[in-house]
Amino acid sequence: MRTITALMYRNIKLFTRNRLQLILLLIMPYFYLYLISTIFKSVSINDSMNYVLAGIVIIVVFQTSLNIATSTIEDISSGYMKEVLVSPVKRVEIAIGQILSSTTIASFQGILILIIGYFFGMKYTTPITPLAIIAFMILIGIVFSSFGLFLAASVKNAQTFQIISVAVTTPITFLCGVYVPLSLLPNGLQFLSLFNPMTYATAFFRALSLEKLSVSADELVAQELAFKIGNYVITPQMSVIIVALFGLIFIILSTIVFSKVDFTRVTRPSGNKDIFQQ
Amino acid sequence: MTMPIIVVEDFVKKYGSFTAVDHVSFTVETGSIFAFLGPNGAGKSTTISTLCTIMDKTSGNLLIDGNDIATDKNAVRNVIGVVFQDSTLDYKMTVEENLNMHCVFYNVPKSIVDERIDLVLNIVNLSKWKKAMVSSLSGGMKRRVEIARSLLHIPKVLFLDEPTTGLDPQTRANIWEYILKLQKERNMTIFLTTHYMEEAEISDKVAIIDHGKIIAFDEPSELKKQYTKDIAEIITSNERGLEKLLEKYQMGYKKRGNVYVVEVNEVASFLEMVGEHKKIIISLEVKKGTLNDVFLKITGRDIRRQSNANDNSSYV
Numbered sequence: 307m308r309t310i311t312a313l314m315y316r317n318i319k320l321f322t323r324n325r326l327q328l329i330l331l332l333i334m335p336y337f338y339l340y341l342i343s344t345i346f347k348s349v350s351i352n353d354s355m356n357y358v359l360a361g362i363v364i365i366v367v368f369q370t371s372l373n374i375a376t377s378t379i380e381d382i383s384s385g386y387m388k389e390v391l392v393s394p395v396k397r398v399e400i401a402i403g404q405i406l407s408s409t410t411i412a413s414f415q416g417i418l419i420l421i422i423g424y425f426f427g428m429k430y431t432t433p434i435t436p437l438a439i440i441a442f443m444i445l446i447g448i449v450f451s452s453f454g455l456f457l458a459a460s461v462k463n464a465q466t467f468q469i470i471s472v473a474v475t476t477p478i479t480f481l482c483g484v485y486v487p488l489s490l491l492p493n494g495l496q497f498l499s500l501f502n503p504m505t506y507a508t509a510f511f512r513a514l515s516l517e518k519l520s521v522s523a524d525e526l527v528a529q530e531l532a533f534k535i536g537n538y539v540i541t542p543q544m545s546v547i548i549v550a551l552f553g554l555i556f557i558i559l560s561t562i563v564f565s566k567v568d569f570t571r572v573t574r575p576s577g578n579k580d581i582f583q584q
Numbered sequence: 585m586t587m588p589i590i591v592v593e594d595f596v597k598k599y600g601s602f603t604a605v606d607h608v609s610f611t612v613e614t615g616s617i618f619a620f621l622g623p624n625g626a627g628k629s630t631t632i633s634t635l636c637t638i639m640d641k642t643s644g645n646l647l648i649d650g651n652d653i654a655t656d657k658n659a660v661r662n663v664i665g666v667v668f669q670d671s672t673l674d675y676k677m678t679v680e681e682n683l684n685m686h687c688v689f690y691n692v693p694k695s696i697v698d699e700r701i702d703l704v705l706n707i708v709n710l711s712k713w714k715k716a717m718v719s720s721l722s723g724g725m726k727r728r729v730e731i732a733r734s735l736l737h738i739p740k741v742l743f744l745d746e747p748t749t750g751l752d753p754q755t756r757a758n759i760w761e762y763i764l765k766l767q768k769e770r771n772m773t774i775f776l777t778t779h780y781m782e783e784a785e786i787s788d789k790v791a792i793i794d795h796g797k798i799i800a801f802d803e804p805s806e807l808k809k810q811y812t813k814d815i816a817e818i819i820t821s822n823e824r825g826l827e828k829l830l831e832k833y834q835m836g837y838k839k840r841g842n843v844y845v846v847e848v849n850e851v852a853s854f855l856e857m858v859g860e861h862k863k864i865i866i867s868l869e870v871k872k873g874t875l876n877d878v879f880l881k882i883t884g885r886d887i888r889r890q891s892n893a894n895d896n897s898s899y900v
Contacts, residue, residue: 320677386675387672388638389686391638392661392664394689
């Protein structure tokens with residue numbers, strides 16, 4: 307427990323020390339909001355501003371939680387991970403500490419954007435909605451932090467990771483309906499988007515923050531908050547379950563991989579001789 | 585002698601078909617300094633990494649303080665401190681934060697963490713730099729932070745993988761002063777790998793490793809006695825006369841420029857002999873054999889290409 311809290315303290319401190327990153331992360335969402343809310347007006351979505359903002363909030367939570375992977379890779383290539391690994395600390399504790407700190411940062415980021423969004427007209431009718439929103443952001447944070455940790459522990463190498471990271475995040479980001487309405491995508495990509503966990507995370511989060519969880523199935527489908535596969539409708543409620551299942555798989559996978567992986571045979575940046583190449 | 589704190593029996597480590605460490609066995613006594621000497625790629629770091637539990641062995645038995653490194657990893661990790669060859673500091677945090685994290689990892693009781701941090705910083709003379717970011721420190725200071733950190737949990741065995749490589753002689757001397765003080769005060773065992781001969785020479789035991797095999801294992805003085813001879817370098821005003829003299833005493837010599845290099849068996853009687861003919865001697869220097877010479881003798885190769893400030897003792 308002491309390790310987990312200490313790791314969280316460390317990572318959150320590192321995050322706050324990087325002021326520029328913090329400011330950019332706050333400004334960028336509003337830049338995108340301005341850029342894409344007009345696109346969504348064209349596809350007959352009600353309240354397009356808040357609809358887009360909700361999507362952006364959840365994609366920021368997703369992106370911020372994936373930063374865990376970058377920071378873990380940094381710790382591996384800077385050598386710091388070795389200090390951690392020769393200590394008697396359990397690796398599972400390290401994995402949990404990393405996941406929770408990344409979740410905290412991601413949720414904090416999401417909340418900040420929502421607070422600014424409040425002044426843009428993002429209003430709720432019951433106080434339960436903001437609480438549920440925070441709870442869901444934490445869930446998404448945990449899910450994608452685990453996913454990120456799994457990627458980092460599997461790849462280990464900074465250069466390879468950059469390529470993998472782009473290859474993985476680009477489709478997830480663009481095929482989830484946040485930046486481009488799914489109905490504007492070609493059929494093939496629309497089909498692919500159904501395999502993207504962020505599609506369901508986005509749909510549920512929008513339904514939740516626009517307080518549309520109880521409207522009819524047809525309207526949900528029209529607003530791209532539910533998905534029709536043949537005659538079968540995936541409701542926002544089912545979306546949560548899909549996301550949670552995806553998360554569960556990666557929580558288990560990431561802790562297993564992180565505990566088992568051999569960090570000693572990591573290629574370090576050139577010019578930085580590793581003791582194991584001795 | 586007490587029970588050995590490190591026991592290595594028939595240790596083998598293979599990477600695919602390449603054998604990095606080949607059936608190595610040795611023991612290290614509690615409270616002693618043990619030096620592992622050998623060229624790059626000899627298997628030093630592989631052995632250290634395996635003893636430190638971060639690399640798996642292929643076969644063999646390795647025990648530290650009675651705990652098996654393969655099955656009792658945590659028991660081993662609790663009693664060892666490690667300074668790796670490459671820095672493992674957290675550069676984005678301050679010195680104090682680095683030390684604090686270490687205390688958390690090693691479960692040093694919260695109530696004594698601050699006291700411990702002050703203690704180790706005092707040892708390495710960095711108390712003033714407690715709040716400094718690690719990235720702002722010089723190379724030598726970083727090394728000292730790393731050594732301080734490895735002492736926080738008061739390990740029984742301290743592994744130092746080339747601890748002073750790249751440091752200036754003064755810093756090196758300081759670091760050694762601290763390490764030796766600690767070793768005496770706490771009866772700590774030190775397991776060292778090094779390129780520097782003078783560092784190996786202060787050890788109680790030296791193991792010379794090459795191509796994954798231990799080729800010599802003894803006290804430094806014994807190794808030198810066994811494998812090296814003292815060397816005398818003579819410059820003379822009468823080359824013919826000196827050559828005759830050396831031939832008379834049946835001493836082999838080599839000529840390097842105008843310097844005669846002579847292997848000396850008995851320094852005292854040699855000096856006596858030279859003393860009788862001091863008129864023809866312009867200069868005389870007697871060099872003790874070094875561990876580098878030992879290595880050279882056994883393998884026929886130099887331990888490092890560039891020479892170090894060797895431990896030369898001169899007479900005359």
